Amino acid sequence: MAARAVAPNALDRHVALVGFMGAGKSTLGPVLAEKLGRRFVSVDAMVEERASASVAELFSKQGEAAFRELEEGAAADVLWSGPPAVVELGGGGLGSAPTRRALEQRAFALLVETTPEEAWERVAGTDRPLAADPDRFRSLFEERRALYEETADGRARNVEDAVLAAAGVHVARGSLDRLAELAPGDGAVEVVSDANVHALYGERARTALTARLRLTHEVPAGERAKTVSHADHLWSTLRLERDGALVALGGGSTIDLAGFVAATYLRGVSWVPVPSSLLAQVDAAIGGKTAIDVPAGKNLVGAFHWPARVVVDPDLLRTLPAEELENGLAEVVKTGLLAGEPLWELSTHEQVRCCAAFKAAVCLRDPFDRGERAQLNLGHTIAHALEAASGYALPHGRAVALGLLAVLRLSGLEDDASMVEEVLAPDPAQVDRDAVWEALARDKKAHGGTARFVLLDAPGRPRWGVELEPAALRSALEGVIH
Numbered sequence: 322m323a324a325r326a327v328a329p330n331a332l333d334r335h336v337a338l339v340g341f342m343g344a345g346k347s348t349l350g351p352v353l354a355e356k357l358g359r360r361f362v363s364v365d366a367m368v369e370e371r372a373s374a375s376v377a378e379l380f381s382k383q384g385e386a387a388f389r390e391l392e393e394g395a396a397a398d399v400l401w402s403g404p405p406a407v408v409e410l411g412g413g414g415l416g417s418a419p420t421r422r423a424l425e426q427r428a429f430a431l432l433v434e435t436t437p438e439e440a441w442e443r444v445a446g447t448d449r450p451l452a453a454d455p456d457r458f459r460s461l462f463e464e465r466r467a468l469y470e471e472t473a474d475g476r477a478r479n480v481e482d483a484v485l486a487a488a489g490v491h492v493a494r495g496s497l498d499r500l501a502e503l504a505p506g507d508g509a510v511e512v513v514s515d516a517n518v519h520a521l522y523g524e525r526a527r528t529a530l531t532a533r534l535r536l537t538h539e540v541p542a543g544e545r546a547k548t549v550s551h552a553d554h555l556w557s558t559l560r561l562e563r564d565g566a567l568v569a570l571g572g573g574s575t576i577d578l579a580g581f582v583a584a585t586y587l588r589g590v591s592w593v594p595v596p597s598s599l600l601a602q603v604d605a606a607i608g609g610k611t612a613i614d615v616p617a618g619k620n621l622v623g624a625f626h627w628p629a630r631v632v633v634d635p636d637l638l639r640t641l642p643a644e645e646l647e648n649g650l651a652e653v654v655k656t657g658l659l660a661g662e663p664l665w666e667l668s669t670h671e672q673v674r675c676c677a678a679f680k681a682a683v684c685l686r687d688p689f690d691r692g693e694r695a696q697l698n699l700g701h702t703i704a705h706a707l708e709a710a711s712g713y714a715l716p717h718g719r720a721v722a723l724g725l726l727a728v729l730r731l732s733g734l735e736d737d738a739s740m741v742e743e744v745l746a747p748d749p750a751q752v753d754r755d756a757v758w759e760a761l762a763r764d765k766k767a768h769g770g771t772a773r774f775v776l777l778d779a780p781g782r783p784r785w786g787v788e789l790e791p792a793a794l795r796s797a798l799e800g801v802i803h
Protein backbone atom coordinates (compact mmCIF):
# COMPACT_ATOMS: atom_id res chain seq x y z
CA MET A 322 0.00 0.00 0.00
CA ALA A 323 1.38 3.45 -0.93
CA ALA A 324 2.27 5.66 2.04
CA ARG A 325 -0.36 8.31 2.80
CA ALA A 326 0.65 11.77 1.57
CA VAL A 327 1.08 14.09 4.56
CA ALA A 328 -0.64 17.49 4.20
CA PRO A 329 2.04 20.15 4.79
CA ASN A 330 -0.30 22.77 6.24
CA ALA A 331 -3.90 23.86 6.57
CA LEU A 332 -3.73 26.88 4.27
CA ASP A 333 -6.55 25.66 1.99
CA ARG A 334 -7.76 22.78 4.13
CA HIS A 335 -9.94 22.19 7.14
CA VAL A 336 -8.10 21.63 10.38
CA ALA A 337 -9.57 18.35 11.63
CA LEU A 338 -8.95 17.73 15.31
CA VAL A 339 -8.48 14.04 15.90
CA GLY A 340 -7.54 12.13 19.01
CA PHE A 341 -8.89 10.18 21.91
CA MET A 342 -11.91 11.26 23.95
CA GLY A 343 -10.78 13.53 26.75
CA ALA A 344 -7.78 14.83 24.78
CA GLY A 345 -9.19 18.36 24.98
CA LYS A 346 -10.40 18.72 21.37
CA SER A 347 -13.61 20.52 22.31
CA THR A 348 -11.71 23.02 24.49
CA LEU A 349 -8.96 23.62 21.93
CA GLY A 350 -11.27 23.67 18.88
CA PRO A 351 -13.18 26.94 19.41
CA VAL A 352 -10.02 28.78 20.55
CA LEU A 353 -8.10 27.57 17.51
CA ALA A 354 -11.00 28.47 15.20
CA GLU A 355 -11.01 32.00 16.58
CA LYS A 356 -7.23 32.32 16.11
CA LEU A 357 -7.54 31.15 12.50
CA GLY A 358 -10.66 33.24 11.79
CA ARG A 359 -12.62 30.12 10.89
CA ARG A 360 -15.89 28.56 12.01
CA PHE A 361 -15.78 25.69 14.49
CA VAL A 362 -17.80 22.57 13.78
CA SER A 363 -18.20 19.64 16.18
CA VAL A 364 -19.26 16.47 14.38
CA ASP A 365 -20.80 15.13 17.63
CA ALA A 366 -22.86 18.33 17.97
CA MET A 367 -24.01 17.98 14.33
CA VAL A 368 -25.12 14.41 15.01
CA GLU A 369 -26.93 15.42 18.18
CA GLU A 370 -28.74 18.23 16.40
CA ARG A 371 -29.76 16.04 13.46
CA ALA A 372 -30.95 13.20 15.69
CA SER A 373 -32.45 15.47 18.37
CA ALA A 374 -30.76 13.23 20.92
CA SER A 375 -27.50 13.24 22.87
CA VAL A 376 -24.64 10.91 21.92
CA ALA A 377 -25.26 8.98 25.15
CA GLU A 378 -28.94 8.52 24.27
CA LEU A 379 -28.12 7.44 20.72
CA PHE A 380 -25.66 4.84 22.04
CA SER A 381 -28.09 3.45 24.58
CA LYS A 382 -31.25 3.48 22.43
CA GLN A 383 -29.90 2.73 18.93
CA GLY A 384 -26.46 1.20 19.60
CA GLU A 385 -22.95 2.20 18.55
CA ALA A 386 -23.31 1.11 14.90
CA ALA A 387 -26.25 3.47 14.33
CA PHE A 388 -24.32 6.31 15.95
CA ARG A 389 -21.25 5.61 13.75
CA GLU A 390 -23.40 5.80 10.63
CA LEU A 391 -24.78 9.19 11.61
CA GLU A 392 -21.27 10.32 12.55
CA GLU A 393 -19.86 9.26 9.16
CA GLY A 394 -22.61 11.18 7.33
CA ALA A 395 -22.07 14.34 9.35
CA ALA A 396 -18.27 14.15 8.93
CA ALA A 397 -18.67 13.76 5.15
CA ASP A 398 -21.03 16.73 4.95
CA VAL A 399 -18.67 19.07 6.75
CA LEU A 400 -15.35 17.80 5.32
CA TRP A 401 -16.41 17.78 1.67
CA SER A 402 -17.97 21.25 1.75
CA GLY A 403 -17.53 24.85 2.68
CA PRO A 404 -14.60 27.14 3.27
CA PRO A 405 -11.86 25.71 5.52
CA ALA A 406 -13.11 25.29 9.09
CA VAL A 407 -11.85 23.78 12.33
CA VAL A 408 -13.64 20.44 12.66
CA GLU A 409 -13.71 18.33 15.80
CA LEU A 410 -14.05 14.61 15.12
CA GLY A 411 -15.20 12.21 17.82
CA GLY A 412 -12.57 9.85 19.24
CA GLY A 413 -13.91 6.87 17.28
CA GLY A 414 -14.58 8.75 14.01
CA LEU A 415 -11.38 7.55 12.34
CA GLY A 416 -12.73 3.99 12.32
CA SER A 417 -14.63 4.96 9.14
CA ALA A 418 -12.72 4.52 5.85
CA PRO A 419 -14.80 7.21 4.05
CA THR A 420 -13.99 9.67 6.87
CA ARG A 421 -10.27 8.85 6.57
CA ARG A 422 -10.47 9.41 2.79
CA ALA A 423 -12.20 12.76 3.26
CA LEU A 424 -9.53 13.77 5.78
CA GLU A 425 -6.75 12.88 3.37
CA GLN A 426 -8.28 14.91 0.55
CA ARG A 427 -9.68 17.88 2.39
CA ALA A 428 -8.12 18.33 5.79
CA PHE A 429 -5.01 18.81 7.82
CA ALA A 430 -5.46 16.18 10.53
CA LEU A 431 -4.19 17.56 13.81
CA LEU A 432 -3.71 14.99 16.54
CA VAL A 433 -4.50 16.49 19.95
CA GLU A 434 -2.09 14.57 22.11
CA THR A 435 -2.84 13.22 25.54
CA THR A 436 -1.99 10.31 27.83
CA PRO A 437 -4.54 7.71 28.99
CA GLU A 438 -4.21 9.12 32.53
CA GLU A 439 -4.93 12.72 31.50
CA ALA A 440 -7.82 11.65 29.30
CA TRP A 441 -9.36 9.49 32.04
CA GLU A 442 -9.09 12.39 34.47
CA ARG A 443 -11.18 14.51 32.11
CA VAL A 444 -13.88 11.98 31.21
CA ALA A 445 -14.34 9.90 34.39
CA GLY A 446 -17.79 10.49 35.80
CA THR A 447 -19.21 12.02 32.61
CA ASP A 448 -21.98 10.40 30.56
CA ARG A 449 -19.62 9.40 27.71
CA PRO A 450 -20.73 5.94 26.64
CA LEU A 451 -17.21 4.52 26.28
CA ALA A 452 -15.84 5.98 29.50
CA ALA A 453 -17.56 3.87 32.10
CA ASP A 454 -14.71 1.55 33.01
CA PRO A 455 -11.02 2.56 33.42
CA ASP A 456 -9.54 -0.73 32.13
CA ARG A 457 -11.76 -0.78 29.04
CA PHE A 458 -10.92 2.93 28.54
CA ARG A 459 -7.18 2.26 28.60
CA SER A 460 -7.34 -0.69 26.22
CA LEU A 461 -9.46 1.36 23.78
CA PHE A 462 -6.83 4.10 24.00
CA GLU A 463 -4.08 1.64 23.06
CA GLU A 464 -6.22 0.11 20.30
CA ARG A 465 -6.87 3.45 18.63
CA ARG A 466 -3.42 4.98 19.10
CA ALA A 467 -1.92 3.53 15.87
CA LEU A 468 -4.76 4.87 13.74
CA TYR A 469 -4.40 8.37 15.20
CA GLU A 470 -0.65 8.32 14.61
CA GLU A 471 -1.07 7.09 11.05
CA THR A 472 -3.69 9.72 10.18
CA ALA A 473 -2.00 12.72 11.79
CA ASP A 474 -0.47 15.44 9.60
CA GLY A 475 0.60 17.31 12.73
CA ARG A 476 0.23 17.16 16.49
CA ALA A 477 -0.32 19.63 19.32
CA ARG A 478 -1.13 19.91 23.01
CA ASN A 479 -1.94 23.63 23.14
CA VAL A 480 -3.24 26.38 20.91
CA GLU A 481 0.14 27.89 19.91
CA ASP A 482 1.41 24.48 18.79
CA ALA A 483 -1.86 23.88 16.95
CA VAL A 484 -1.49 27.16 15.01
CA LEU A 485 2.16 26.38 14.26
CA ALA A 486 1.30 22.90 13.00
CA ALA A 487 -1.52 24.31 10.84
CA ALA A 488 0.98 26.74 9.29
CA GLY A 489 3.58 23.98 8.74
CA VAL A 490 5.98 25.47 11.28
CA HIS A 491 8.01 23.03 13.36
CA VAL A 492 9.68 24.55 16.42
CA ALA A 493 11.98 22.23 18.38
CA ARG A 494 15.48 22.15 19.77
CA GLY A 495 17.74 20.01 17.61
CA SER A 496 15.38 20.05 14.62
CA LEU A 497 18.29 20.95 12.30
CA ASP A 498 19.51 17.38 12.78
CA ARG A 499 16.13 16.03 11.63
CA LEU A 500 16.02 17.96 8.34
CA ALA A 501 15.80 14.89 6.08
CA GLU A 502 12.61 13.74 7.75
CA LEU A 503 11.16 17.27 8.24
CA ALA A 504 11.65 18.42 4.63
CA PRO A 505 8.45 17.11 3.03
CA GLY A 506 8.51 14.44 0.32
CA ASP A 507 11.47 12.27 -0.55
CA GLY A 508 12.90 14.18 -3.52
CA ALA A 509 16.35 15.76 -3.79
CA VAL A 510 17.18 18.78 -1.64
CA GLU A 511 19.51 21.70 -2.36
CA VAL A 512 20.62 24.07 0.36
CA VAL A 513 21.15 27.83 0.12
CA SER A 514 23.08 29.26 3.05
CA ASP A 515 24.96 32.45 3.85
CA ALA A 516 28.72 32.27 4.31
CA ASN A 517 28.64 32.74 8.13
CA VAL A 518 25.80 30.35 8.79
CA HIS A 519 27.19 27.80 6.37
CA ALA A 520 30.52 27.81 8.21
CA LEU A 521 28.68 27.20 11.51
CA TYR A 522 25.91 24.79 10.52
CA GLY A 523 26.57 23.63 6.93
CA GLU A 524 28.20 20.38 8.04
CA ARG A 525 25.32 19.52 10.38
CA ALA A 526 22.78 20.20 7.64
CA ARG A 527 24.78 18.01 5.26
CA THR A 528 24.96 15.17 7.78
CA ALA A 529 21.25 15.50 8.53
CA LEU A 530 20.17 15.45 4.89
CA THR A 531 22.42 12.49 3.94
CA ALA A 532 21.44 11.07 0.56
CA ARG A 533 18.71 13.66 -0.07
CA LEU A 534 21.27 16.48 -0.40
CA ARG A 535 22.27 17.21 -3.99
CA LEU A 536 24.02 20.61 -3.92
CA THR A 537 24.84 23.41 -1.51
CA HIS A 538 24.90 27.04 -2.66
CA GLU A 539 26.66 29.71 -0.63
CA VAL A 540 25.52 33.34 -0.79
CA PRO A 541 26.98 36.42 0.89
CA ALA A 542 25.87 37.16 4.46
CA GLY A 543 23.35 39.95 5.00
CA GLU A 544 21.22 42.15 2.79
CA ARG A 545 23.86 42.03 -0.01
CA ALA A 546 22.49 38.61 -0.98
CA LYS A 547 19.06 39.95 -1.93
CA THR A 548 19.92 41.00 -5.49
CA VAL A 549 18.85 39.99 -8.99
CA SER A 550 22.38 38.79 -9.71
CA HIS A 551 22.39 36.37 -6.75
CA ALA A 552 18.92 35.17 -7.72
CA ASP A 553 20.13 34.74 -11.30
CA HIS A 554 23.16 32.75 -10.14
CA LEU A 555 20.89 30.39 -8.20
CA TRP A 556 18.45 30.02 -11.13
CA SER A 557 21.44 29.05 -13.29
CA THR A 558 23.05 26.58 -10.89
CA LEU A 559 20.05 24.80 -9.33
CA ARG A 560 19.53 21.25 -10.54
CA LEU A 561 16.27 20.55 -8.73
CA GLU A 562 13.32 18.92 -10.45
CA ARG A 563 9.69 19.68 -9.61
CA ASP A 564 9.64 17.13 -6.77
CA GLY A 565 12.72 18.63 -5.13
CA ALA A 566 12.94 21.15 -2.32
CA LEU A 567 15.12 24.15 -1.63
CA VAL A 568 16.31 24.55 1.96
CA ALA A 569 17.13 28.13 3.03
CA LEU A 570 19.50 27.97 6.00
CA GLY A 571 20.23 31.43 7.39
CA GLY A 572 18.76 34.73 8.50
CA GLY A 573 15.98 36.73 6.86
CA SER A 574 18.20 37.81 3.96
CA THR A 575 19.02 34.24 2.87
CA ILE A 576 15.40 33.23 3.42
CA ASP A 577 13.97 36.12 1.38
CA LEU A 578 16.36 35.40 -1.50
CA ALA A 579 16.01 31.60 -1.50
CA GLY A 580 12.23 31.82 -1.05
CA PHE A 581 11.98 34.13 -4.06
CA VAL A 582 14.14 31.78 -6.13
CA ALA A 583 11.99 28.81 -5.02
CA ALA A 584 8.84 30.75 -6.02
CA THR A 585 10.16 31.40 -9.51
CA TYR A 586 12.42 28.45 -10.42
CA LEU A 587 10.43 25.97 -12.59
CA ARG A 588 7.44 28.24 -11.80
CA GLY A 589 7.69 27.23 -8.17
CA VAL A 590 9.38 24.45 -6.22
CA SER A 591 8.87 23.54 -2.56
CA TRP A 592 11.04 25.31 -0.06
CA VAL A 593 11.95 24.90 3.57
CA PRO A 594 13.31 27.87 5.51
CA VAL A 595 15.55 26.94 8.43
CA PRO A 596 15.83 30.35 10.13
CA SER A 597 19.00 30.94 12.10
CA SER A 598 18.49 34.49 13.43
CA LEU A 599 15.93 35.54 16.05
CA LEU A 600 14.37 37.95 13.56
CA ALA A 601 13.97 35.18 11.00
CA GLN A 602 12.60 32.68 13.56
CA VAL A 603 9.93 35.05 14.85
CA ASP A 604 9.20 36.89 11.61
CA ALA A 605 10.92 36.50 8.22
CA ALA A 606 10.53 32.72 7.87
CA ILE A 607 6.81 32.78 8.66
CA GLY A 608 3.98 33.61 6.28
CA GLY A 609 5.33 33.02 2.78
CA LYS A 610 6.43 36.51 1.74
CA THR A 611 9.67 36.44 -0.26
CA ALA A 612 11.58 39.29 -1.90
CA ILE A 613 14.76 40.72 -3.32
CA ASP A 614 15.89 44.35 -3.47
CA VAL A 615 16.12 46.35 -6.70
CA PRO A 616 17.54 49.85 -7.29
CA ALA A 617 14.04 51.34 -6.96
CA GLY A 618 13.69 49.98 -3.41
CA LYS A 619 14.04 47.24 -0.79
CA ASN A 620 11.79 44.18 -1.15
CA LEU A 621 10.19 45.64 -4.29
CA VAL A 622 10.30 42.39 -6.29
CA GLY A 623 8.98 39.23 -4.72
CA ALA A 624 6.28 36.62 -4.48
CA PHE A 625 3.96 34.97 -2.00
CA HIS A 626 5.16 31.38 -1.71
CA TRP A 627 4.14 29.51 1.45
CA PRO A 628 6.95 27.19 2.61
CA ALA A 629 6.34 23.45 2.54
CA ARG A 630 7.65 23.45 6.11
CA VAL A 631 9.51 25.88 8.36
CA VAL A 632 12.09 24.17 10.56
CA VAL A 633 12.89 26.33 13.58
CA ASP A 634 15.71 25.20 15.84
CA PRO A 635 16.07 27.76 18.67
CA ASP A 636 19.48 26.29 19.55
CA LEU A 637 20.91 27.95 16.41
CA LEU A 638 20.54 31.29 18.21
CA ARG A 639 23.41 30.41 20.55
CA THR A 640 25.94 31.66 17.98
CA LEU A 641 23.97 34.76 16.97
CA PRO A 642 25.90 38.00 17.63
CA ALA A 643 24.38 40.26 20.33
CA GLU A 644 23.45 43.04 17.91
CA GLU A 645 21.52 40.56 15.75
CA LEU A 646 19.68 39.31 18.84
CA GLU A 647 18.67 42.92 19.51
CA ASN A 648 17.24 43.20 15.99
CA GLY A 649 15.08 40.18 16.71
CA LEU A 650 14.07 41.37 20.17
CA ALA A 651 12.51 44.51 18.66
CA GLU A 652 10.22 42.21 16.60
CA VAL A 653 9.41 40.21 19.74
CA VAL A 654 8.31 43.41 21.49
CA LYS A 655 6.26 44.41 18.43
CA THR A 656 4.55 41.01 18.43
CA GLY A 657 3.88 41.18 22.17
CA LEU A 658 2.24 44.60 21.75
CA LEU A 659 0.04 43.26 18.94
CA ALA A 660 -0.83 40.13 20.94
CA GLY A 661 -1.41 42.10 24.15
CA GLU A 662 0.97 39.81 26.06
CA PRO A 663 4.46 40.57 27.46
CA LEU A 664 6.14 38.01 25.20
CA TRP A 665 9.52 39.74 25.67
CA GLU A 666 9.53 38.44 29.28
CA LEU A 667 9.57 34.81 28.14
CA SER A 668 12.64 32.62 27.64
CA THR A 669 14.08 32.89 24.13
CA HIS A 670 12.66 29.48 23.20
CA GLU A 671 9.17 30.53 24.29
CA GLN A 672 9.54 33.93 22.59
CA VAL A 673 10.22 32.10 19.35
CA ARG A 674 7.29 29.68 19.78
CA CYS A 675 4.74 32.32 20.76
CA CYS A 676 5.83 35.02 18.27
CA ALA A 677 6.00 32.54 15.41
CA ALA A 678 2.52 31.27 16.36
CA PHE A 679 1.13 34.82 16.50
CA LYS A 680 2.50 35.71 13.06
CA ALA A 681 1.45 32.35 11.61
CA ALA A 682 -2.15 32.92 12.76
CA VAL A 683 -2.30 36.41 11.23
CA CYS A 684 -0.84 35.10 7.96
CA LEU A 685 -3.18 32.08 7.82
CA ARG A 686 -6.08 34.53 8.19
CA ASP A 687 -4.68 36.86 5.52
CA PRO A 688 -2.12 34.96 3.42
CA PHE A 689 -1.95 37.56 0.61
CA ASP A 690 -1.69 40.70 2.72
CA ARG A 691 -5.09 42.07 1.72
CA GLY A 692 -6.28 43.14 5.13
CA GLU A 693 -5.31 42.54 8.70
CA ARG A 694 -1.76 41.40 7.93
CA ALA A 695 -1.08 45.16 7.74
CA GLN A 696 -0.97 45.15 11.57
CA LEU A 697 2.45 43.49 11.36
CA ASN A 698 3.77 46.87 10.16
CA LEU A 699 3.38 48.30 13.68
CA GLY A 700 6.24 50.78 14.09
CA HIS A 701 7.73 49.75 10.73
CA THR A 702 6.64 52.65 8.51
CA ILE A 703 8.59 55.06 10.70
CA ALA A 704 11.41 52.52 11.15
CA HIS A 705 11.83 52.18 7.38
CA ALA A 706 11.90 55.96 6.94
CA LEU A 707 14.58 56.30 9.68
CA GLU A 708 16.64 53.50 8.11
CA ALA A 709 16.38 55.04 4.62
CA ALA A 710 17.29 58.51 5.96
CA SER A 711 20.37 56.99 7.67
CA GLY A 712 21.49 55.38 4.40
CA TYR A 713 20.77 52.03 6.11
CA ALA A 714 23.44 52.67 8.73
CA LEU A 715 20.85 52.55 11.55
CA PRO A 716 20.44 48.95 12.82
CA HIS A 717 17.01 47.55 12.00
CA GLY A 718 16.21 46.69 15.63
CA ARG A 719 16.95 50.22 16.81
CA ALA A 720 14.87 51.68 13.98
CA VAL A 721 11.93 49.39 14.90
CA ALA A 722 12.29 50.28 18.58
CA LEU A 723 12.13 54.00 17.71
CA GLY A 724 9.21 53.39 15.36
CA LEU A 725 7.37 51.57 18.16
CA LEU A 726 8.09 54.42 20.57
CA ALA A 727 6.65 56.95 18.12
CA VAL A 728 3.45 55.01 17.36
CA LEU A 729 2.83 54.19 21.03
CA ARG A 730 3.05 57.89 21.87
CA LEU A 731 0.76 58.68 18.92
CA SER A 732 -1.61 56.04 20.35
CA GLY A 733 -1.53 57.77 23.75
CA LEU A 734 0.01 54.67 25.37
CA GLU A 735 2.74 56.28 27.50
CA ASP A 736 3.16 53.25 29.80
CA ASP A 737 3.85 50.98 26.85
CA ALA A 738 6.25 53.56 25.39
CA SER A 739 8.12 53.47 28.73
CA MET A 740 8.26 49.68 28.51
CA VAL A 741 9.87 49.95 25.03
CA GLU A 742 12.43 52.40 26.43
CA GLU A 743 13.18 50.01 29.26
CA VAL A 744 13.34 46.77 27.28
CA LEU A 745 14.95 48.01 24.05
CA ALA A 746 16.64 51.22 25.27
CA PRO A 747 17.01 52.75 21.79
CA ASP A 748 19.15 55.87 21.43
CA PRO A 749 17.44 58.49 19.26
CA ALA A 750 18.49 58.36 15.60
CA GLN A 751 20.96 60.89 14.25
CA VAL A 752 19.36 61.53 10.90
CA ASP A 753 18.26 64.47 8.83
CA ARG A 754 14.63 65.33 9.64
CA ASP A 755 13.76 66.32 6.07
CA ALA A 756 15.22 63.07 4.75
CA VAL A 757 12.91 61.12 7.10
CA TRP A 758 9.95 63.18 5.96
CA GLU A 759 10.79 62.58 2.30
CA ALA A 760 11.16 58.83 2.92
CA LEU A 761 7.69 58.78 4.54
CA ALA A 762 6.23 60.63 1.54
CA ARG A 763 7.90 58.11 -0.84
CA ASP A 764 6.51 55.21 1.19
CA LYS A 765 3.01 56.64 0.99
CA LYS A 766 3.34 57.13 -2.78
CA ALA A 767 4.72 53.60 -3.24
CA HIS A 768 1.59 52.26 -1.54
CA GLY A 769 -0.91 54.05 -3.76
CA GLY A 770 -1.22 57.07 -1.47
CA THR A 771 -2.52 54.83 1.35
CA ALA A 772 -1.53 55.49 4.93
CA ARG A 773 0.46 52.59 6.35
CA PHE A 774 0.33 53.58 10.00
CA VAL A 775 -0.74 51.11 12.62
CA LEU A 776 -1.78 52.42 16.02
CA LEU A 777 -2.94 50.56 19.10
CA ASP A 778 -6.22 51.30 20.89
CA ALA A 779 -4.61 49.21 23.63
CA PRO A 780 -2.04 46.38 23.63
CA GLY A 781 -3.70 43.54 21.70
CA ARG A 782 -6.04 45.95 19.86
CA PRO A 783 -4.30 47.25 16.71
CA ARG A 784 -5.90 49.61 14.19
CA TRP A 785 -4.33 49.82 10.73
CA GLY A 786 -4.63 52.12 7.70
CA VAL A 787 -4.61 55.13 10.03
CA GLU A 788 -4.15 58.61 8.49
CA LEU A 789 -2.07 60.85 10.77
CA GLU A 790 -2.14 64.62 10.98
CA PRO A 791 1.23 65.88 9.64
CA ALA A 792 1.75 67.99 12.78
CA ALA A 793 1.19 65.02 15.12
CA LEU A 794 3.47 62.82 13.02
CA ARG A 795 6.21 65.47 12.95
CA SER A 796 6.08 65.86 16.69
CA ALA A 797 6.25 62.07 17.25
CA LEU A 798 9.29 61.95 14.95
CA GLU A 799 10.94 64.77 16.91
CA GLY A 800 10.81 62.51 19.95
CA VAL A 801 12.89 59.78 18.30
CA ILE A 802 15.40 61.89 16.37
CA HIS A 803 18.47 63.38 18.02
Ligand SMILES: NC(=O)c1ccc[n+]([C@@H]2O[C@H](COP(=O)([O-])OP(=O)(O)OC[C@H]3O[C@@H](n4cnc5c(N)ncnc54)[C@H](O)[C@@H]3O)[C@@H](O)[C@H]2O)c1
Nearest residue numbers: 517542543544572573574597598600601605610637640641
Ligand atom coordinates in the same frame (compact mmCIF):
# COMPACT_ATOMS: atom_id res chain seq x y z
N1 LIG B 1 9.79 37.93 4.29
C1 LIG B 1 9.41 38.47 5.42
O1 LIG B 1 8.25 38.32 5.85
C2 LIG B 1 10.39 39.29 6.20
C3 LIG B 1 10.03 39.79 7.47
C4 LIG B 1 10.98 40.48 8.20
C5 LIG B 1 12.24 40.71 7.66
N2 LIG B 1 12.54 40.23 6.41
C6 LIG B 1 13.88 40.45 5.84
O2 LIG B 1 14.84 39.82 6.68
C7 LIG B 1 16.11 40.43 6.47
C8 LIG B 1 16.81 40.59 7.80
O3 LIG B 1 16.98 39.33 8.38
P1 LIG B 1 18.03 39.08 9.56
O4 LIG B 1 17.87 40.12 10.58
O5 LIG B 1 17.91 37.66 9.93
O6 LIG B 1 19.41 39.40 8.87
P2 LIG B 1 20.45 38.58 7.98
O7 LIG B 1 19.86 37.41 7.31
O8 LIG B 1 21.05 39.61 7.11
O9 LIG B 1 21.47 38.05 9.06
C9 LIG B 1 22.17 38.96 9.86
C10 LIG B 1 23.54 38.45 10.20
O10 LIG B 1 23.45 37.41 11.17
C11 LIG B 1 24.24 36.30 10.75
N3 LIG B 1 23.63 35.10 11.32
C12 LIG B 1 22.39 34.61 11.08
N4 LIG B 1 22.18 33.54 11.86
C13 LIG B 1 23.29 33.34 12.60
C14 LIG B 1 23.65 32.42 13.60
N5 LIG B 1 22.80 31.49 14.05
N6 LIG B 1 24.89 32.50 14.15
C15 LIG B 1 25.75 33.49 13.74
N7 LIG B 1 25.44 34.40 12.81
C16 LIG B 1 24.24 34.34 12.25
C17 LIG B 1 24.21 36.36 9.24
O11 LIG B 1 25.29 35.67 8.68
C18 LIG B 1 24.29 37.86 9.01
O12 LIG B 1 25.62 38.28 9.07
C19 LIG B 1 15.83 41.74 5.75
O13 LIG B 1 16.26 41.63 4.42
C20 LIG B 1 14.31 41.88 5.80
O14 LIG B 1 13.80 42.57 4.67
C21 LIG B 1 11.65 39.52 5.70
